Amino acid sequence: MxxxxxxxxxxxxxxxxxxxxxxxxxxxxxxxxxxxxxxxxxxxxxxxxxxxxxxxxxxxxxxxxxxxxxxxxxxxxxxxxxxxxFVAAHCEMIPIEWVCRRVATGSFLKRNPGVKEGYRFSPLKMEIFFKDDANNDPQWSEEQLLEAKFCLAGLDIGRCEVDIMSRSTVAIFEILEKAWATQNCTLVDMKIEFGVNVKTQEIVLADVIDNDSWRLWPSGDRSQQKDKQVYRDLKEVTPEAMQMVKRNFEWVSERVKLLLESEANGRVVVLMGSTSDLAHCEKIKKACSSYGIPCVLRVTSAHKGPDETLRIKAEYEGDGIPTVFVAVAGRSNGLGPVMSGNTAYPVINCPPITPDWGSQDVWSSLRLPSGLGCSTILSPDAAAQFAAQIFGLTNHLVWCKLRASMLNTWVGLKVADKKLQACSL
Structure with a gap:
Protein backbone atom coordinates (compact mmCIF):
# COMPACT_ATOMS: atom_id res chain seq x y z
CA MET A 1 0.00 0.00 0.00
CA PHE A 86 -9.25 6.20 -6.20
CA VAL A 87 -11.16 7.94 -3.43
CA ALA A 88 -14.94 7.54 -3.37
CA ALA A 89 -17.90 8.35 -1.18
CA HIS A 90 -18.65 5.54 1.25
CA CYS A 91 -21.73 3.71 -0.02
CA GLU A 92 -23.72 0.71 1.03
CA MET A 93 -23.95 -1.22 -2.20
CA ILE A 94 -27.29 -2.39 -3.57
CA PRO A 95 -26.68 -6.07 -4.46
CA ILE A 96 -27.98 -5.74 -8.00
CA GLU A 97 -26.20 -5.64 -11.36
CA TRP A 98 -28.04 -3.53 -13.91
CA VAL A 99 -27.27 -4.75 -17.42
CA CYS A 100 -28.09 -2.57 -20.40
CA ARG A 101 -27.87 -3.98 -23.94
CA ARG A 102 -27.82 -2.35 -27.37
CA VAL A 103 -26.83 -5.48 -29.32
CA ALA A 104 -27.86 -9.07 -28.59
CA THR A 105 -24.88 -11.26 -27.79
CA GLY A 106 -23.40 -13.41 -25.02
CA SER A 107 -25.65 -14.79 -22.29
CA PHE A 108 -28.71 -13.05 -23.70
CA LEU A 109 -28.63 -15.40 -26.70
CA LYS A 110 -28.45 -18.45 -24.44
CA ARG A 111 -31.43 -17.25 -22.41
CA ASN A 112 -33.41 -16.22 -25.49
CA PRO A 113 -32.99 -18.92 -28.14
CA GLY A 114 -34.10 -17.85 -31.58
CA VAL A 115 -32.69 -14.33 -31.27
CA LYS A 116 -29.77 -13.89 -33.64
CA GLU A 117 -26.52 -12.31 -32.56
CA GLY A 118 -26.42 -8.69 -33.63
CA TYR A 119 -30.12 -7.99 -33.06
CA ARG A 120 -30.29 -4.30 -32.16
CA PHE A 121 -32.41 -3.17 -29.23
CA SER A 122 -34.18 0.15 -29.70
CA PRO A 123 -35.08 1.10 -27.02
CA LEU A 124 -32.31 -0.43 -24.94
CA LYS A 125 -32.88 -3.80 -23.31
CA MET A 126 -32.64 -3.72 -19.51
CA GLU A 127 -31.93 -6.74 -17.31
CA ILE A 128 -31.49 -7.14 -13.55
CA PHE A 129 -29.26 -9.70 -11.82
CA PHE A 130 -29.06 -10.39 -8.09
CA LYS A 131 -25.45 -10.55 -6.90
CA ASP A 132 -25.21 -14.07 -5.48
CA ASP A 133 -22.06 -15.95 -6.48
CA ALA A 134 -23.31 -19.22 -4.98
CA ASN A 135 -26.25 -19.20 -7.40
CA ASN A 136 -24.41 -17.65 -10.36
CA ASP A 137 -26.07 -14.23 -10.06
CA PRO A 138 -29.66 -15.17 -10.98
CA GLN A 139 -31.72 -12.89 -13.19
CA TRP A 140 -34.45 -11.03 -11.32
CA SER A 141 -37.57 -9.18 -12.29
CA GLU A 142 -38.39 -5.71 -10.96
CA GLU A 143 -41.07 -7.37 -8.86
CA GLN A 144 -38.47 -9.57 -7.15
CA LEU A 145 -36.30 -6.56 -6.49
CA LEU A 146 -39.22 -4.68 -4.94
CA GLU A 147 -40.25 -7.66 -2.84
CA ALA A 148 -36.69 -8.06 -1.51
CA LYS A 149 -37.34 -4.85 0.46
CA PHE A 150 -33.68 -3.89 0.72
CA CYS A 151 -32.82 -1.16 3.23
CA LEU A 152 -29.34 0.31 2.85
CA ALA A 153 -27.82 3.23 4.75
CA GLY A 154 -31.30 3.92 6.11
CA LEU A 155 -32.93 4.13 2.67
CA ASP A 156 -35.72 1.71 1.76
CA ILE A 157 -35.37 0.53 -1.83
CA GLY A 158 -38.90 0.87 -3.18
CA ARG A 159 -40.59 1.78 -6.43
CA CYS A 160 -39.11 5.28 -6.57
CA GLU A 161 -35.55 4.03 -6.04
CA VAL A 162 -35.91 1.19 -8.56
CA ASP A 163 -37.25 3.60 -11.17
CA ILE A 164 -34.36 6.00 -10.54
CA MET A 165 -31.79 3.23 -10.99
CA SER A 166 -33.50 1.98 -14.14
CA ARG A 167 -33.67 5.44 -15.74
CA SER A 168 -30.12 6.23 -14.66
CA THR A 169 -28.78 3.03 -16.20
CA VAL A 170 -30.25 3.96 -19.58
CA ALA A 171 -28.86 7.51 -19.40
CA ILE A 172 -25.40 6.30 -18.36
CA PHE A 173 -25.33 3.78 -21.19
CA GLU A 174 -26.42 6.36 -23.75
CA ILE A 175 -23.80 8.85 -22.59
CA LEU A 176 -21.01 6.28 -22.85
CA GLU A 177 -22.40 4.96 -26.13
CA LYS A 178 -22.31 8.48 -27.58
CA ALA A 179 -18.78 9.01 -26.31
CA TRP A 180 -17.43 5.72 -27.65
CA ALA A 181 -19.02 6.40 -31.05
CA THR A 182 -16.53 9.27 -31.44
CA GLN A 183 -13.82 6.58 -31.44
CA ASN A 184 -15.75 4.45 -33.94
CA CYS A 185 -16.49 1.91 -31.20
CA THR A 186 -19.86 0.27 -30.56
CA LEU A 187 -20.81 -0.03 -26.90
CA VAL A 188 -22.59 -3.38 -27.14
CA ASP A 189 -23.68 -3.82 -23.52
CA MET A 190 -22.55 -2.97 -20.01
CA LYS A 191 -23.23 -3.66 -16.36
CA ILE A 192 -23.26 -1.13 -13.54
CA GLU A 193 -24.03 -1.02 -9.84
CA PHE A 194 -25.51 1.59 -7.54
CA GLY A 195 -24.95 2.35 -3.89
CA VAL A 196 -26.55 4.50 -1.21
CA ASN A 197 -24.27 7.28 0.02
CA VAL A 198 -24.06 6.73 3.79
CA LYS A 199 -23.93 10.49 4.49
CA THR A 200 -26.60 11.76 2.11
CA GLN A 201 -28.81 8.65 1.73
CA GLU A 202 -28.76 9.34 -1.99
CA ILE A 203 -28.58 6.69 -4.70
CA VAL A 204 -25.44 7.18 -6.79
CA LEU A 205 -23.54 5.26 -9.43
CA ALA A 206 -20.87 3.37 -7.50
CA ASP A 207 -18.38 0.49 -7.75
CA VAL A 208 -16.24 0.75 -10.93
CA ILE A 209 -16.72 0.93 -14.69
CA ASP A 210 -13.70 -0.52 -16.45
CA ASN A 211 -12.98 -3.00 -19.23
CA ASP A 212 -14.58 -5.78 -17.18
CA SER A 213 -17.89 -3.89 -17.29
CA TRP A 214 -18.77 -3.78 -20.98
CA ARG A 215 -18.40 -5.16 -24.47
CA LEU A 216 -16.69 -2.88 -26.98
CA TRP A 217 -16.57 -3.66 -30.68
CA PRO A 218 -14.41 -1.32 -32.80
CA SER A 219 -16.21 -0.51 -36.05
CA GLY A 220 -19.11 -2.61 -34.74
CA ASP A 221 -17.10 -5.75 -35.56
CA ARG A 222 -17.24 -8.53 -32.94
CA SER A 223 -14.01 -10.04 -34.26
CA GLN A 224 -12.18 -6.88 -33.13
CA GLN A 225 -13.59 -6.93 -29.58
CA LYS A 226 -11.35 -5.25 -26.99
CA ASP A 227 -13.11 -6.16 -23.74
CA LYS A 228 -12.89 -8.99 -21.22
CA GLN A 229 -14.78 -11.32 -23.54
CA VAL A 230 -11.42 -12.06 -25.18
CA TYR A 231 -10.28 -13.54 -21.85
CA ARG A 232 -13.54 -15.44 -21.38
CA ASP A 233 -13.16 -16.99 -24.84
CA LEU A 234 -9.62 -18.30 -24.28
CA LYS A 235 -9.43 -22.06 -24.74
CA GLU A 236 -6.15 -22.11 -22.87
CA VAL A 237 -4.59 -19.44 -20.69
CA THR A 238 -1.00 -19.02 -21.81
CA PRO A 239 1.48 -16.19 -21.21
CA GLU A 240 1.08 -15.21 -24.87
CA ALA A 241 -2.72 -15.17 -24.55
CA MET A 242 -2.56 -13.06 -21.40
CA GLN A 243 -0.32 -10.56 -23.17
CA MET A 244 -2.95 -10.27 -25.90
CA VAL A 245 -5.66 -9.65 -23.29
CA LYS A 246 -3.48 -7.04 -21.59
CA ARG A 247 -2.85 -5.24 -24.89
CA ASN A 248 -6.62 -5.01 -25.42
CA PHE A 249 -7.11 -3.57 -21.94
CA GLU A 250 -4.34 -1.05 -22.59
CA TRP A 251 -5.93 -0.11 -25.92
CA VAL A 252 -9.16 0.73 -24.10
CA SER A 253 -7.45 2.64 -21.28
CA GLU A 254 -5.60 4.82 -23.79
CA ARG A 255 -8.66 5.63 -25.85
CA VAL A 256 -10.96 6.20 -22.91
CA LYS A 257 -9.01 9.41 -22.22
CA LEU A 258 -10.14 10.68 -25.61
CA LEU A 259 -13.77 10.45 -24.51
CA LEU A 260 -13.13 13.53 -22.36
CA GLU A 261 -12.06 15.52 -25.41
CA SER A 262 -13.97 16.95 -28.34
CA GLU A 263 -12.66 18.28 -31.62
CA ALA A 264 -15.92 20.09 -32.25
CA ASN A 265 -16.20 23.65 -30.94
CA GLY A 266 -18.79 26.36 -31.09
CA ARG A 267 -20.10 29.49 -29.43
CA VAL A 268 -23.24 31.46 -28.80
CA VAL A 269 -23.22 35.15 -29.74
CA VAL A 270 -25.94 37.12 -27.97
CA LEU A 271 -26.88 40.36 -29.71
CA MET A 272 -28.85 42.80 -27.58
CA GLY A 273 -30.55 45.89 -28.84
CA SER A 274 -29.76 47.82 -25.65
CA THR A 275 -27.80 47.37 -22.43
CA SER A 276 -31.13 47.64 -20.63
CA ASP A 277 -31.49 43.97 -21.65
CA LEU A 278 -28.16 42.97 -20.09
CA ALA A 279 -29.65 41.04 -17.15
CA HIS A 280 -31.71 38.95 -19.59
CA CYS A 281 -28.59 38.25 -21.67
CA GLU A 282 -26.48 37.34 -18.63
CA LYS A 283 -28.99 34.57 -17.88
CA ILE A 284 -28.42 33.16 -21.37
CA LYS A 285 -24.66 33.32 -20.88
CA LYS A 286 -24.83 31.57 -17.51
CA ALA A 287 -27.01 28.79 -18.93
CA CYS A 288 -24.61 28.35 -21.87
CA SER A 289 -21.71 27.92 -19.46
CA SER A 290 -23.52 25.00 -17.78
CA TYR A 291 -23.24 23.16 -21.12
CA GLY A 292 -19.62 24.19 -21.59
CA ILE A 293 -20.46 26.54 -24.46
CA PRO A 294 -18.63 29.88 -24.74
CA CYS A 295 -20.98 32.86 -24.95
CA VAL A 296 -20.22 36.37 -26.19
CA LEU A 297 -22.43 39.41 -25.49
CA ARG A 298 -22.64 42.26 -28.00
CA VAL A 299 -24.79 45.42 -28.32
CA THR A 300 -26.22 46.38 -31.69
CA SER A 301 -29.50 47.68 -33.13
CA ALA A 302 -30.81 46.50 -36.47
CA HIS A 303 -33.08 49.57 -36.57
CA LYS A 304 -30.55 52.23 -35.59
CA GLY A 305 -27.39 50.76 -37.06
CA PRO A 306 -28.08 47.96 -39.55
CA ASP A 307 -24.64 48.31 -41.13
CA GLU A 308 -22.95 47.73 -37.76
CA THR A 309 -25.22 44.75 -37.06
CA LEU A 310 -24.19 43.15 -40.35
CA ARG A 311 -20.53 43.96 -39.69
CA ILE A 312 -20.70 42.18 -36.32
CA LYS A 313 -22.40 39.25 -38.02
CA ALA A 314 -19.61 39.04 -40.59
CA GLU A 315 -16.99 39.16 -37.83
CA TYR A 316 -18.31 35.91 -36.34
CA GLU A 317 -18.92 34.27 -39.70
CA GLY A 318 -15.36 34.97 -40.82
CA ASP A 319 -13.35 32.83 -38.40
CA GLY A 320 -14.99 29.48 -39.16
CA ILE A 321 -16.18 28.75 -35.61
CA PRO A 322 -19.73 27.29 -35.59
CA THR A 323 -21.97 29.96 -34.13
CA VAL A 324 -25.55 30.29 -32.94
CA PHE A 325 -26.84 33.85 -32.78
CA VAL A 326 -29.36 34.82 -30.12
CA ALA A 327 -31.23 38.08 -30.73
CA VAL A 328 -32.46 39.89 -27.63
CA ALA A 329 -34.64 42.84 -28.60
CA GLY A 330 -37.81 44.12 -27.01
CA ARG A 331 -40.61 46.22 -28.49
CA SER A 332 -40.23 45.81 -32.26
CA ASN A 333 -37.74 43.02 -32.82
CA GLY A 334 -35.95 43.72 -36.07
CA LEU A 335 -32.69 42.24 -34.83
CA GLY A 336 -33.53 38.54 -35.12
CA PRO A 337 -35.27 38.75 -38.52
CA VAL A 338 -32.49 40.90 -40.02
CA MET A 339 -29.87 38.44 -38.78
CA SER A 340 -31.84 35.44 -40.06
CA GLY A 341 -32.24 37.02 -43.48
CA ASN A 342 -28.49 37.61 -43.80
CA THR A 343 -26.78 34.55 -42.33
CA ALA A 344 -26.90 30.81 -42.84
CA TYR A 345 -26.13 30.28 -39.14
CA PRO A 346 -29.01 29.50 -36.72
CA VAL A 347 -30.72 32.49 -35.14
CA ILE A 348 -32.84 32.31 -31.98
CA ASN A 349 -35.12 35.16 -30.91
CA CYS A 350 -35.24 35.54 -27.13
CA PRO A 351 -37.12 38.82 -26.58
CA PRO A 352 -37.41 40.20 -23.03
CA ILE A 353 -41.17 40.38 -22.60
CA THR A 354 -42.42 43.25 -20.43
CA PRO A 355 -45.77 43.23 -18.62
CA ASP A 356 -47.11 46.35 -20.35
CA TRP A 357 -46.79 45.73 -24.12
CA GLY A 358 -45.27 42.23 -24.09
CA SER A 359 -48.27 40.45 -25.56
CA GLN A 360 -48.18 42.78 -28.56
CA ASP A 361 -44.38 43.03 -28.90
CA VAL A 362 -43.86 39.27 -29.14
CA TRP A 363 -45.55 39.19 -32.56
CA SER A 364 -42.56 40.93 -34.12
CA SER A 365 -40.56 37.79 -33.23
CA LEU A 366 -43.24 35.32 -34.25
CA ARG A 367 -44.67 36.80 -37.48
CA LEU A 368 -41.74 36.88 -39.90
CA PRO A 369 -41.45 37.54 -43.62
CA SER A 370 -41.04 34.50 -45.86
CA GLY A 371 -37.54 33.07 -46.19
CA LEU A 372 -36.62 33.61 -42.54
CA GLY A 373 -36.06 30.68 -40.22
CA CYS A 374 -35.30 32.07 -36.77
CA SER A 375 -37.05 30.41 -33.84
CA THR A 376 -38.49 32.26 -30.86
CA ILE A 377 -37.91 31.11 -27.28
CA LEU A 378 -38.94 33.37 -24.41
CA SER A 379 -36.97 31.76 -21.58
CA PRO A 380 -33.24 32.60 -21.44
CA ASP A 381 -32.45 29.13 -20.04
CA ALA A 382 -34.47 27.47 -22.79
CA ALA A 383 -32.79 29.55 -25.49
CA ALA A 384 -29.40 28.36 -24.22
CA GLN A 385 -30.67 24.78 -24.10
CA PHE A 386 -31.84 24.97 -27.70
CA ALA A 387 -28.45 26.29 -28.76
CA ALA A 388 -26.83 23.41 -26.85
CA GLN A 389 -29.06 20.92 -28.68
CA ILE A 390 -27.79 22.33 -31.98
CA PHE A 391 -24.16 21.94 -30.90
CA GLY A 392 -24.91 18.54 -29.38
CA LEU A 393 -25.43 17.15 -32.88
CA THR A 394 -21.67 17.31 -33.42
CA ASN A 395 -20.22 17.73 -29.92
CA HIS A 396 -20.68 14.65 -27.75
CA LEU A 397 -19.66 16.45 -24.54
CA VAL A 398 -22.51 18.96 -24.96
CA TRP A 399 -24.90 16.13 -25.83
CA CYS A 400 -23.87 14.23 -22.70
CA LYS A 401 -24.64 17.26 -20.50
CA LEU A 402 -28.06 17.56 -22.13
CA ARG A 403 -28.76 13.85 -21.57
CA ALA A 404 -27.73 14.02 -17.92
CA SER A 405 -29.83 17.15 -17.43
CA MET A 406 -32.88 15.29 -18.76
CA LEU A 407 -32.23 12.49 -16.25
CA ASN A 408 -31.73 14.86 -13.31
CA THR A 409 -34.94 16.73 -14.12
CA TRP A 410 -36.85 13.44 -14.17
CA VAL A 411 -35.25 12.25 -10.92
CA GLY A 412 -36.10 15.56 -9.25
CA LEU A 413 -39.76 15.12 -10.14
CA LYS A 414 -39.73 11.51 -8.96
CA VAL A 415 -38.23 12.41 -5.58
CA ALA A 416 -40.61 15.37 -5.17
CA ASP A 417 -43.57 13.09 -5.83
CA LYS A 418 -42.32 10.57 -3.26
CA LYS A 419 -41.96 13.30 -0.63
CA LEU A 420 -45.41 14.68 -1.39
CA GLN A 421 -46.96 11.23 -1.06
CA ALA A 422 -45.20 10.74 2.27
CA CYS A 423 -46.62 14.04 3.55
CA SER A 424 -50.12 13.07 2.42
CA LEU A 425 -50.18 9.80 4.32
Missing part, protein backbone atom coordinates in the same frame (compact mmCIF):
# COMPACT_ATOMS: atom_id res chain seq x y z
CA UNK A 2 2.96 2.33 -0.58
CA UNK A 3 0.90 4.48 -2.93
CA UNK A 4 -1.50 5.45 -0.11
CA UNK A 5 1.00 6.77 2.47
CA UNK A 6 -0.45 10.28 2.46
CA UNK A 7 -3.86 8.92 3.46
CA UNK A 8 -4.64 7.55 6.90
CA UNK A 9 -5.91 4.17 5.80
CA UNK A 10 -8.00 2.20 8.26
CA UNK A 11 -9.56 -1.21 8.19
CA UNK A 12 -10.54 -3.13 5.10
CA UNK A 13 -14.30 -2.77 4.67
CA UNK A 14 -14.79 -5.15 1.80
CA UNK A 15 -12.95 -7.17 -0.80
CA UNK A 16 -14.16 -8.39 -4.18
CA UNK A 17 -12.60 -10.31 -7.02
CA UNK A 18 -10.83 -7.29 -8.47
CA UNK A 19 -10.71 -4.63 -5.73
CA UNK A 20 -10.45 -3.86 -2.03
CA UNK A 21 -12.28 -1.12 -0.10
CA UNK A 22 -10.57 0.65 2.82
CA UNK A 23 -11.84 3.28 5.21
CA UNK A 24 -10.02 6.63 5.37
CA UNK A 25 -9.74 7.32 9.09
CA UNK A 26 -9.50 11.10 9.05
CA UNK A 27 -12.00 11.60 6.23
CA UNK A 28 -15.33 10.15 7.41
CA UNK A 29 -17.71 9.34 4.60
CA UNK A 30 -14.88 8.55 2.16
CA UNK A 31 -13.20 5.27 1.24
CA UNK A 32 -10.24 4.17 -0.84
CA UNK A 33 -10.99 1.79 -3.72
CA UNK A 34 -7.83 -0.21 -4.43
CA UNK A 35 -7.77 -2.23 -7.67
CA UNK A 36 -6.08 -5.64 -7.91
CA UNK A 37 -4.13 -7.31 -10.70
CA UNK A 38 -6.60 -10.20 -10.80
CA UNK A 39 -8.81 -10.94 -13.80
CA UNK A 40 -11.73 -13.35 -13.48
CA UNK A 41 -14.50 -14.90 -15.55
CA UNK A 42 -17.54 -17.02 -14.77
CA UNK A 43 -17.84 -15.88 -11.14
CA UNK A 44 -14.11 -16.56 -10.64
CA UNK A 45 -14.29 -20.09 -12.00
CA UNK A 46 -11.41 -18.84 -14.11
CA UNK A 47 -9.02 -16.38 -12.51
CA UNK A 48 -5.51 -15.24 -13.26
CA UNK A 49 -3.05 -12.56 -12.35
CA UNK A 50 -2.45 -9.94 -15.04
CA UNK A 51 0.44 -7.70 -14.12
CA UNK A 52 -0.51 -4.06 -14.48
CA UNK A 53 -4.27 -4.68 -14.62
CA UNK A 54 -4.90 -2.68 -11.44
CA UNK A 55 -3.39 0.46 -12.97
CA UNK A 56 -5.19 -0.09 -16.29
CA UNK A 57 -8.55 -0.64 -14.56
CA UNK A 58 -8.10 2.36 -12.26
CA UNK A 59 -7.17 4.62 -15.17
CA UNK A 60 -10.20 3.46 -17.15
CA UNK A 61 -12.60 3.88 -14.23
CA UNK A 62 -11.27 7.33 -13.35
CA UNK A 63 -11.73 8.56 -16.93
CA UNK A 64 -15.21 7.07 -17.25
CA UNK A 65 -16.41 8.51 -13.95
CA UNK A 66 -14.79 11.82 -14.86
CA UNK A 67 -16.81 11.95 -18.07
CA UNK A 68 -20.03 11.00 -16.29
CA UNK A 69 -19.53 13.56 -13.52
CA UNK A 70 -18.64 16.27 -16.01
CA UNK A 71 -21.88 15.43 -17.79
CA UNK A 72 -23.87 15.77 -14.57
CA UNK A 73 -24.37 12.15 -13.46
CA UNK A 74 -24.20 11.64 -9.69
CA UNK A 75 -21.49 9.13 -8.80
CA UNK A 76 -19.54 7.99 -5.74
CA UNK A 77 -16.23 8.87 -7.42
CA UNK A 78 -14.30 11.73 -5.78
CA UNK A 79 -10.81 11.73 -7.27
CA UNK A 80 -8.05 9.47 -8.53
CA UNK A 81 -5.57 8.93 -5.73
CA UNK A 82 -2.80 6.84 -7.27
CA UNK A 83 -2.08 4.66 -10.28
CA UNK A 84 -4.10 1.84 -8.76
CA UNK A 85 -6.61 3.50 -6.39
Missing amino acids: ASTQELNIGQKLNEGKTKQIFEIVDQPGLVLVQSKDQITAGNAVRKDQMEGKAAIANKTTSCVFGLLQESGIKTAFVRQHSDTA
